[in-house]
Amino acid sequence: MDPIDPAAPVAPGNTVAGAVGSTLARLGVDHVFGVVGSGNFHLTNAMTAAGARFVAARHECGAVVMADGYTRMSGRLAAVSLHQGPGLTNAMTGIAEAAKSRTPLVVLAADVTEPRSNFHVDQHALATAVGATAMRVTAAESAVDTTVSAYRTAVTERRTVLLNLPLAVQEMPAAGPVALPAPPAGEPYATSGDELAALVEALRSAERPVFVAGRGARLPGSREALSDLAGACGALLATSAVAKGLFHGDPWSLDVSGGFATPLAAELITAADLIVGWGCALNMWTMRHGRLIGPDATVAQVDVDSHALGAHRDIHIGVHGPVIDTARAALEALGTAHTGYRTEAVRERIAAEGRWRDVPHDDDSTPDHIDPRALSAALDELLPAERVVSVDSGNFMGYPSAYLSVPDENGFCFTQAFQSIGLGLATAIGAALAQPSRLPVAALGDGGVLMGAAELETVARLGIPMLAVVYDDAGYGAEVHHFGPDGHDLATVRFPDTDIAAIARGNGWEAAQVRTVSDLGAVATWLAGDRSRPMLVDAKVTSAPSWWLEEAFRGH
Incomplete structure (x- = not known):
């Protein structure tokens, strides 16, 4: 995601709608997807006037899913612009998908607060019900701060944020030109030395280690960090479905683990004595309801979200920390490299049987x-x-x-x-x-x-x-x-x-x-x-x- 320049002034335009739109554009949001109606007309135009590209969908659910796909494949946060009421309800399936996937998005929805209006629904409750984070702009004076907070929550916490914009507030005169507040200092991850030491010891002693990289390993530099560590400890490489392609071209890659795994990949993962999930939930899909984990295998998990550790299955080792930093620290502490799972016989089998196209049918x-x-x-x-x-x-x-x-x-x-x-x-x-x-x-x-x-x-x-x-x-x-x-x-x-x-x-x-x-x-x-x-x-x-x-x- 693009960094925030705290010194960049915001040109809020004449209304709160203009201030919100221009603020997001100045924060680096370069694409906004949506379906325009009366409630989000001025907001959308404010974003395009500030330099963002508007992509008109034909249905609000499609707009959110387009923004989701754009953010996943570009690494840049996208915004969504929706009409109040039915504009938001039409979008809810897409919002649920993005929220469950922890896709950073800012969904901007006009909002009617008058209960007797045909457009009125509890938009805050709708967002919360599907796992999104709900916020609301309530005053002209705080519009920029609230918008910045929505953006930062989306980026730093990997959340889909619904920012509700009441019609009456959108029309208010904007506050004067405001500089973006400086981003807060990042909190250090509380990775303990004991956690890292336990992981390193498991890597050092494993004879058949397998790394499974997930969504949390789709960051620039993850492939290199994990490949270097895997080479030192002799691990084979696999991914969850959402990280497919991460190790493309590596001769030790098994491609996708789980339901899409080739027979060879399933065989080698099941025979592993150590499975490490790197930013990967190791859920029922990636582990075939646990059947890919051998009875004597040690299971480790590395994730920036401490709540993700052990959320889907029991683990022996949990490391709370970023994938890249943890992999580099483990490599430094590992010491002498060893062969592990990387034998010539295994390499030849991966070359001959490693793709579904190689499986007879x-x-x-x-x-x-x-x-x-x-x-x-x-x-x-x-x-x-x-x-x-x-x-x-x-x-x-x-x-x-x-x-x-x-x-x-x-x-x-x-x-x-x-x-x-x-x-x-x-x-x-x-x-x-x-x-x-x-x-x-x-x-x-x-x-x-x-x-x-x-x-x-x-x-x-x-x-x-x-x-x-x-x-x-x-x-x-x-x-x-x-x-x-x-x-x-x-x-x-x-x-x-x-x-x-x-x-x-x-x-x-x-x-x-x-x-x-x-x-x-x-x-x-x-x-x-x-x-x-x-x-x-x-x-x-x-x-x-x-x-x-x-x-x-x-x-x-």
């Missing part, structure tokens, strides 16, 4: 439907390496997550903390704006793309050269495969075949149906062209329960 494709594994492998071969992949939720999601490689941790955007379908397309828009030099790829299910279809127009209007791949099995696959084996009536979760390609064309996209691998020639043609319009692939896939979903359901 029976191709279930028919003349009318393509196996999603064959589709995903062919796409990985076809697409340029410099890509940013965003994945919606659903039965299909394991295929693009596992088969599509990404160049680094900023190449994979995974808004799945709330497990809502329909967020993937908006996620991809935010990721594309954050990484404009890469090909944006949206991996969607048919249910999710139809739920979020309003943003198809947004992609075309913004001129984003996006490839959207729809894994279309004409139903809600997770429910079909969960309830179908027990003989339940599935009429409520199956749908007639839909021409999603035609819907995309109506919104300004190029589009093609794909039923066989040879049909992907349309994608090759698009890639070789000027990509002046986005491209949607409506892939009619075979319907089968995904391996990751079977793993997830075993935990219930």
Whole structure:
């Protein structure tokens, strides 16, 4: 996140709305996403007048998810601008996702405090209910201070903050020009010497250590710090899904741990005698409900949030501290390097079996439907390496997550903390704006793309050269495969075949149906062209329960 310059003066404009908007822009917020109505019109214009780019979504939930994706993939805090009442309620699923993911965002919402107004809802309670932090601007004199507090809370505590702006207060004359207050001195982390010593001793004595890096390791310098320490103690490297790509290209990388793990990764992680989570919750998804932890394994966790230590499972060692600083301190204290898990035999197996594309499977494709594994492998071969992949939720999601490689941790955007379908397309828009030099790829299910279809127009209007791949099995696959084996009536979760390609064309996209691998020639043609319009692939896939979903359901 961009640092605050305490000496920079704020040009508040004529009203509180102007002061709030210009303050955020001066703090470094360069993108604001939203849907504009009467309550946030002046606020949004104040931000654009101060230099921020406004990105108009077609639905408020999409606006929040775009901001979430942008912040995750750029490392720069984005803002959201919403109308009062229904503008906020429409956005709540996106706010819940961001809050559960600890994405730093400032959501600006106009607010009606008159209970008899049609627009009135308890906006503070709405935010609190989904885990966001609620604040309110209550007076002209304190508007800048409250705005700065919202920004700092979002950045320093990694929180999604809802800043409510009552209409009557927005219209008040702003206070005179104000300098931004100096940021408070940071609190040192209370890492004890005993905690670090215990971790170092575990690293020193482990014969088969594995590092699992999570969201907290997606900071610049984390890869280098963890790779150096892993090399000294002989650890293999893995990530949670949200940090996929962090160790891309490292010969000792197992890629993703958990439901998306390859059979080899699952085997090697389960055999580990030490598992260290670095900024990683080690939750049921990353550890397959604990089945990836061997019975005699030592479990350690490093996190800046002391409440995260041991939150999802019992741990033997907990270190409260930043990933990079802790890894460097451990490396300095470790002493003599040793081989650990890094034997030649293990390296050869990772090279031969380390990708899902290397795992044999029976191709279930028919003349009318393509196996999603064959589709995903062919796409990985076809697409340029410099890509940013965003994945919606659903039965299909394991295929693009596992088969599509990404160049680094900023190449994979995974808004799945709330497990809502329909967020993937908006996620991809935010990721594309954050990484404009890469090909944006949206991996969607048919249910999710139809739920979020309003943003198809947004992609075309913004001129984003996006490839959207729809894994279309004409139903809600997770429910079909969960309830179908027990003989339940599935009429409520199956749908007639839909021409999603035609819907995309109506919104300004190029589009093609794909039923066989040879049909992907349309994608090759698009890639070789000027990509002046986005491209949607409506892939009619075979319907089968995904391996990751079977793993997830075993935990219930």
